[in-house]
Structure formats: C-alpha cells, structure tokens
Amino acid sequence: MNGGFTGIDPDGPAFLASLGGLVAGSGAAVDAVLPGRPAEARQMCAALLRLLRTDRIAELRLLRTTASPAGGTVQDLAPDPDCAARIRVTDTPIPEVIIVNGRAALVRCGVAAGRRASLVHAPDVVRTLQALFSGVWRTAAPLGGPLRDPTFGLSEGAHRVLRQMCTGDTDAAAARELSISVRTYRRHAAEILRVLGVTSRFQAGVRAMELGLLKSGGPVR
Known part of the structure; x- marks a missing residue:
C-alpha cells in the first residue's frame, strides 16, 4: 500500500x-x-x-x-x-x-x-x-424513468456565485465582482454545497465541472 x-x-x-x-x-x-x-x-x-x-x-x-x-x-x-x-x-x-x-x-x-x-x-x-x-x-x-435535470434547480444568483467560487478570489473580492454583499455571497456558497451534496468549495468545483455547470452559457434557473 x-x-x-x-x-x-x-x-x-x-x-x-x-x-x-x-x-x-x-x-x-x-x-x-x-x-x-x-x-x-x-x-x-x-x-x-x-x-x-x-x-x-x-x-x-x-x-x-x-x-x-x-x-x-x-x-x-x-x-x-x-x-x-x-x-x-x-x-x-x-x-x-x-x-x-x-x-x-x-x-x-x-x-x-x-x-x-x-x-x-x-x-x-x-x-x-x-x-x-x-x-x-x-x-x-x-431505471426506466426519464433522466433528471442535472442543474439541481440552482438559482441564477447561485450559478453566478458558483462560477466566481472557482476563480480562487476571496469572498470579499468575489462579492465585489458580483456587486453583492459578502453575507449574500456566503449564503449562496452554503446553498451550493448543500445542493451539490459536498462539504468543501473544492469539491463543489469538481462536482460542477462533472455536471457541466461551469460551461459558458450553462444552465441557469
């Protein structure tokens, strides 16, 4: 081993x-x-x-x-x-x-x-x-049923935060870039971890890439 x-x-x-x-x-x-x-x-x-x-x-x-x-x-x-x-x-x-x-x-x-x-x-x-x-x-x-929507129903705001999370910026810098408060940014980040079923932002990025959520013009709800 x-x-x-x-x-x-x-x-x-x-x-x-x-x-x-x-x-x-x-x-x-x-x-x-x-x-x-x-x-x-x-x-x-x-x-x-x-x-x-x-x-x-x-x-x-x-x-x-x-x-x-x-x-x-x-x-x-x-x-x-x-x-x-x-x-x-x-x-x-x-x-x-x-x-x-x-x-x-x-x-x-x-x-x-x-x-x-x-x-x-x-x-x-x-x-x-x-x-x-x-x-x-x-x-x-x-088995035998229709494939489900892989977007998890994430809101448009959550998708924007998800993409920003993957840039490596601090929460404060990312929030400024999105013109939202740090509190709102962190609330969206917590929602993303919960919805994607992961425990870290790194895992969220990996999961998002697997689902194609980071593609340009990707799914937004």
Missing part, C-alpha cells in the same frame, strides 16, 4: 474478488458505478446482487451511466422486484467505482491493456468519491 492506495488486478473476476474481501462480514452498505461495457456491467451487477441476497450487503445502490461509448441498455440489469437493490441511470460521466461503508473504494479506469485498478483507503479520497457518487445519484433517474 502507498499512501492509502493499493494496486489490484483490473481483470473482472479478480476485481470482484477484491470486493468480496471488503464485504467479508455482513451488512455492508455499497454504492457502485457499473462498467460501461454491457457484459462487464451484467457481471458486476450479478456479483453484487449475490452478495446482497446472502446478507453480506445490506444496502445497495447501483448507478449506470448512459454516457459510455460502449452504449448498451440498462433494462436487463433490473433485479428481481423483491430485491432491495436500487438502480438509477445518469448521463453524467462518472468513474467506475465501488464504495463500501464510505470507508474504502475500488476504482477501475482505462481501456484494454491500459486498464488499472486500485483499492483506496485514503479517507479524503474515499470521502470525495462518496460525495461525487451521492451528488450524481441525486439527479439520476430510476
């Missing part, structure tokens, strides 16, 4: 074997982003559902992205109606990750021979991954 990261085999069966080691007990809470490749998504989904049915996983949230170049459908991933797993679909790109109890994560990235995977125990990194997952989950649609 190096600084809370351990390299692991990215191969499907080996990757899922690492998951089995993380949920060796019972009652784990697991959040997982399914792979973009349909065959791998089905394999991971089946493995997670087996762990759920044997009570090694108590709570399971599965997130499927439609932004994958591999395409494919998500309907065949739906579990039995009596299964406690929840599946949502998003068009927001998000790394392939499995988070266990908010304390450890398996991350896999890359394609073909360049694929890499890591077991992550670094608390700050796991918290950031959890915040990213939770933020995307909030705007994702239930």
Whole structure:
C-alpha cells in the first residue's frame, strides 16, 4: 500500500474478488458505478446482487451511466422486484467505482491493456468519491424513468456565485465582482454545497465541472 492506495488486478473476476474481501462480514452498505461495457456491467451487477441476497450487503445502490461509448441498455440489469437493490441511470460521466461503508473504494479506469485498478483507503479520497457518487445519484433517474435535470434547480444568483467560487478570489473580492454583499455571497456558497451534496468549495468545483455547470452559457434557473 502507498499512501492509502493499493494496486489490484483490473481483470473482472479478480476485481470482484477484491470486493468480496471488503464485504467479508455482513451488512455492508455499497454504492457502485457499473462498467460501461454491457457484459462487464451484467457481471458486476450479478456479483453484487449475490452478495446482497446472502446478507453480506445490506444496502445497495447501483448507478449506470448512459454516457459510455460502449452504449448498451440498462433494462436487463433490473433485479428481481423483491430485491432491495436500487438502480438509477445518469448521463453524467462518472468513474467506475465501488464504495463500501464510505470507508474504502475500488476504482477501475482505462481501456484494454491500459486498464488499472486500485483499492483506496485514503479517507479524503474515499470521502470525495462518496460525495461525487451521492451528488450524481441525486439527479439520476430510476431505471426506466426519464433522466433528471442535472442543474439541481440552482438559482441564477447561485450559478453566478458558483462560477466566481472557482476563480480562487476571496469572498470579499468575489462579492465585489458580483456587486453583492459578502453575507449574500456566503449564503449562496452554503446553498451550493448543500445542493451539490459536498462539504468543501473544492469539491463543489469538481462536482460542477462533472455536471457541466461551469460551461459558458450553462444552465441557469
């Protein structure tokens, strides 16, 4: 292990074997982003559902992205109606990750021979991954439902503050630039953290970029 990261085999069966080691007990809470490749998504989904049915996983949230170049459908991933797993679909790109109890994560990235995977125990990194997952989950649609608006309904004032937050200016300088009071600026900043489901302004910036909220002429409500 190096600084809370351990390299692991990215191969499907080996990757899922690492998951089995993380949920060796019972009652784990697991959040997982399914792979973009349909065959791998089905394999991971089946493995997670087996762990759920044997009570090694108590709570399971599965997130499927439609932004994958591999395409494919998500309907065949739906579990039995009596299964406690929840599946949502998003068009927001998000790394392939499995988070266990908010304390450890398996991350896999890359394609073909360049694929890499890591077991992550670094608390700050796991918290950031959890915040990213939770933020995307909030705007994702239930399987079979329409995709939700990723703007979270942020007001025009909040969008202006969000963009200004990412400049690195002090609160006082940013408020002057927007012609608002520091108190109003900080109120909008607190709203942004709450709505995006993050705990720091840095995380808010990362989350906003993931959602495309910082693009010129981006969505404003």
